[in-house]
């Protein structure tokens with residue numbers, strides 16, 4: 001059986017005890033084991049802070065951007081191998097594996113492109129100068145400097161490639177060394193990505209380290225200049241946020257957590273219209289892509305009461321065509337859930353939702369998967385529920401079932417009411433709205449904006465290019481308020497800020513411009 005290694009202090013570390021097993025989710029066969037036992041975590045931090053950090057900071061933005069470009073290229077060259085591993089370790093179909101892998105490579109390439117334009121400055125200007133005195137002899141300007149610590153990137157199981165790449169792209173471009181900690185269940189994919197990057201000898205020593213297995217006492221040792229970038233469940237986030245050393249040192253923490261994303265159909269987008277068709281296409285994709293194991297997946301579907309029977313019928317018709325099974329089988333369109341725990345959580349989660357909603361498609365139980373032996377594999381088919389009373393369906397607004405599961409919720413058609421129902425989710429990563437009526441759309445955006453990180457406006461005009469509300473693009477914000485974690489990632493250069501210290505500079509306007517080389 002494969003033993004995953006960690007890459008620390010310039011070498012590969014293989015543990016000899018305390019292993020957690022990784023399984024092929026289509027067959028339940030153990031495929032690998034992982035442990036971080038024996039890693040000297042203080043040395044990992046020292047290596048990053050004393051070797052990786054200075055080496056990265058000695059490079060210009062443009063040079064660091066060059067590293068990102070090489071990273072993207074190295075991963076792309078091994079795409080086929082990595083897609084096979086995605087199927088084995090994460091149960092991902094080829095399109096689902098590509099969504100993760102190409103998303104990671106694309107994000108690295110995007111930051112390479114914008115980093116090239118930042119030149120050689122060691123401080124990044126943030127905004128224009130402002131006059132503070134009677135003349136420009138006394139002015140102020142803000143600048144951003146790389147933090148001097150290490151960025152620890154803790155990721156969820158569902159995006160083993162994109163998850164580390166999107167965080168690493170921003171941290172490395174900002175000039176911070178990273179320690180990558182993937183979720184153990186799908187860590188083989190991340191381990192292989194890091195191995196490819198190390199073999200390609202792209203980054204300076206200490207810029208990229210990998211921990212497979214538990215973080216040991218790593219997080220207890222983070223301090224004032226370090227960053228903890230976390231993606232995962234709200235429960236784990238709460239535990240990490242409360243760590244006394246992180247609170248005492250004001251260690252930067254970014255949290256990307258659960259989200260009960262909503263898709264809202266407007267009353268003007270009636271059956272048969274291109275916007276209605278876009279809505280159906282998006283909802284089915286966002287329910288079933290990666291078997292619903294996406295933080296941006298649609299969990300709540302708001303439809304005007306007058307259209308809800310039509311929508312229910314159309315969705316059931318499309319969900320029936322989804323073929324759940326082993327990604328190795330060419331006829332399969334949706335893979336298994338990633339782990340036995342995810343399957344158990346999905347079964348328990350649907351039972352919880354059924355307290356407030358009735359099942360209209362799916363069984364709420366495990367199913368057999370095409371191409372896998374009967375009784376084996378963590379398969380869970382697409383599942384649609386219907387709650388008659390949207391506001392009263394408390395479980396639907398509080399319980400994230402991380403599987404291909406969503407609930408239909410009728411509403412009157414009023415944007416204000418839809419906004420209030422969206423808000424019951426307590427803060428989401430994305431809200432998708434479908435309308436060709438500018439007045440309704442404007443009202444809906446105003447209602448939803450305080451409760452969501454991104455509003456995806458589906459319409460007839462946008463339909464030819466709209467790529468689905470679940471796609472996280474590096475140009476725009478990823479993160480949401482409240483239960484979504486309150487985090488902010490990506491959004492172009494803003495994505496670097498987590499890894500930079502903002503400083504206000506005061507002096508003459510010309511001196512400040514010279515300092516910042518602008």
Ligand code: NAP
Pocket residue numbers: 154155156157158159181182183184185213214215219231232233234235236237239255256257258259294295400402429484485
């Ligand atoms: P999880 O159980 O919270 O684990 C997330 C990560 O935290 C894993 O790497 C895990 O490592 C690590 N971890 C757990 N306990 C820890 C501790 N005490 N100290 C240090 N690290 C610890 O979440 P998950 O099951 O992997 O992911 C599913 C959740 O992630 C869902 O709720 C989903 O909504 C959310 N998610 C959010 C986003 C977003 O961008 N907002 C993206 C993807 C997923 P081990 O695996 O070794 O335990």
